[in-house]
Amino acid sequence: MTYADHRADHHSGPQTRDSWLEPDDRAQFDLVVNDQPVHVRAPARCTLADALRQQGLIGTRLGCEQGSCGACTVLLDGQPIRSCLTLAVQAEGCTLETVEQAPPSRELHALRRAFHQHGALQCGFCTSGFLMLAVGLLRDEPDATPERVREVLSANLCRCTGGVPILRAVLAAQQELTGGDR
Amino acid sequence: MKPPPFAYCRPASVAEALSLAAEAGEDAKFIAGGQSLMPLLALRMSRPSHLIDINRLPGLADLRQGSDGLHVGALVRHAALERCDRLSGPWRALREAAALIGHYPIRLRGTFGGSTAHADPSAELPVVATAMNATFIARSSQGDREIPASDFFAGPLMTVLEPAELLIGARFPAPAPRTRSVFEEFSPRAGDFAFASTAVTLTTHDDGRVRSARIALGGVGAVPVRAGEAENVLQGEHLTDGAVREAARRAAAGCDPSHDAHAGAAYRRELIATLVERALARLREEP
Numbered sequence: 001m002t003y004a005d006h007r008a009d010h011h012s013g014p015q016t017r018d019s020w021l022e023p024d025d026r027a028q029f030d031l032v033v034n035d036q037p038v039h040v041r042a043p044a045r046c047t048l049a050d051a052l053r054q055q056g057l058i059g060t061r062l063g064c065e066q067g068s069c070g071a072c073t074v075l076l077d078g079q080p081i082r083s084c085l086t087l088a089v090q091a092e093g094c095t096l097e098t099v100e101q102a103p104p105s106r107e108l109h110a111l112r113r114a115f116h117q118h119g120a121l122q123c124g125f126c127t128s129g130f131l132m133l134a135v136g137l138l139r140d141e142p143d144a145t146p147e148r149v150r151e152v153l154s155a156n157l158c159r160c161t162g163g164v165p166i167l168r169a170v171l172a173a174q175q176e177l178t179g180g181d182r
Numbered sequence: 183m184k185p186p187p188f189a190y191c192r193p194a195s196v197a198e199a200l201s202l203a204a205e206a207g208e209d210a211k212f213i214a215g216g217q218s219l220m221p222l223l224a225l226r227m228s229r230p231s232h233l234i235d236i237n238r239l240p241g242l243a244d245l246r247q248g249s250d251g252l253h254v255g256a257l258v259r260h261a262a263l264e265r266c267d268r269l270s271g272p273w274r275a276l277r278e279a280a281a282l283i284g285h286y287p288i289r290l291r292g293t294f295g296g297s298t299a300h301a302d303p304s305a306e307l308p309v310v311a312t313a314m315n316a317t318f319i320a321r322s323s324q325g326d327r328e329i330p331a332s333d334f335f336a337g338p339l340m341t342v343l344e345p346a347e348l349l350i351g352a353r354f355p356a357p358a359p360r361t362r363s364v365f366e367e368f369s370p371r372a373g374d375f376a377f378a379s380t381a382v383t384l385t386t387h388d389d390g391r392v393r394s395a396r397i398a399l400g401g402v403g404a405v406p407v408r409a410g411e412a413e414n415v416l417q418g419e420h421l422t423d424g425a426v427r428e429a430a431r432r433a434a435a436g437c438d439p440s441h442d443a444h445a446g447a448a449y450r451r452e453l454i455a456t457l458v459e460r461a462l463a464r465l466r467e468e469p
Contacts, residue, residue: 015193018193018198021190021191023187044187044190045223073287082287086291151372169462
């Protein structure tokens with residue numbers, strides 16, 4: 001029996017690079033960011049987070065740059081990932097969503113309003129990461145239990161709010177998105 | 183910090199990846215999900231000359247159960263293991279361990295092969311592979327090499343893989359009837375590196391007595407270790423409170439944890455006793 005491998009092969013891009021991109025070379029490749037084609041010119045060592053910010057998409061924050069804080073969370077082919085732990089060139093041909101998405105997806109729209117209403121941010125540095133993490137979760141698991149939401153939100157750090165207002169906001173957005181039947 | 187410079191390529195096949203690795207030499211590394219390697223690059227703890235990106239290689243993300251056991255491909259994501267509800271009974275420890283790796287975004291991208299080849303002493307999957315007696319499959323231009331889990335881990339962040347060998351997956355042998363497994367760990371916060379962990383697989387006779395037990399411990403040595411004395415003491419016994427406590431005591435007494443800024447050796451040993459007791463209690467109480 002072969003188990004369906006839920007989107008493990010989510011990378012749709014057919015692109016390969018079968019000759020070496022040298023350390024000093026800049027790769028040229030395309031991404032789709034928030035439904036817009038984006039042409040990137042960056043060395044192999046450039047992280048996806050840096051590449052996005054160099055495109056002016058500075059809503060994606062750089063916190064720790066080592067995968068601890070989650071401030072740089074974006075959606076890669078629909079899944080929340082830490083963009084500091086992905087090389088930009090690894091995302092070649094992929095579809096990305098960031099907090100700048102306009103018009104926002106229905107999840108992002110509901111979450112933004114809920115964050116506002118529930119005081120789920122103070123300084124705002126972590127907010128875009130939390131929003132994209134929650135977008136990914138609520139899209140993938142619309143019926144996630146409060147315990148599951150809490151567990152997933154533990155992926156990102158917030159030094160201001162203590163986290164509880166963020167949890168409340170995400171649960172409120174979830175209720176709105178699922179028609180209040182939870 | 184930013185990753186140091188390296189050459190990069192993204193081959194289309196395993197064969198091509200192997201020939202590129204041979205060409206690049208011993209300072210080359212494979213990268214898949216990157217959830218262990220990227221932090222090492224950012225911290226400049228690893229400075230590979232070349233990165234060979236295998237993240238999109240086809241055919242390595244199989245999770246397949248057959249008469250010879252369970253095959254887990256190198257590119258199976260932790261989230262895929264975590265969500266596979268057919269990983270129950272004898273395979274349950276694999277699913278439980280995957281659910282405890284890092285955080286949700288890490289699990290969506292991190293891979294079975296990446297975590298096991300990275301061989302962090304506190305990692306979950308190496309402990310499960312040890313308890314379940316898995317065999318790792320490494321491919322090179324010379325063909326496939328099968329490496330038992332007991333020989334695979336060579337030290338902290340070290341395995342016996344050669345530079346031009348690619349881990350393509352692992353085979354978990356078919357369990358005897360009436361075999362179940364569980365995984366337990368302790369970490370200070372969800373998603374943190376575990377201070378100590380245990381994977382236990384247990385096969386029982388029809389009357390509930392233990393036919394065989396395999397208990398692997400993580401976080402208490404450079405590589406996962408077996409708790410041989412604890413395994414022996416359970417043989418032929420019912421899982422009474424007394425037997426469970428005695429096995430837990432022997433598991434703790436038999437390991438030799440190091441201490442670091444986060445947890446001392448005595449504390450880790452106490453954690454092992456608690457975790458082994460919890461694991462065995464669950465094996466007794468849960469179907």
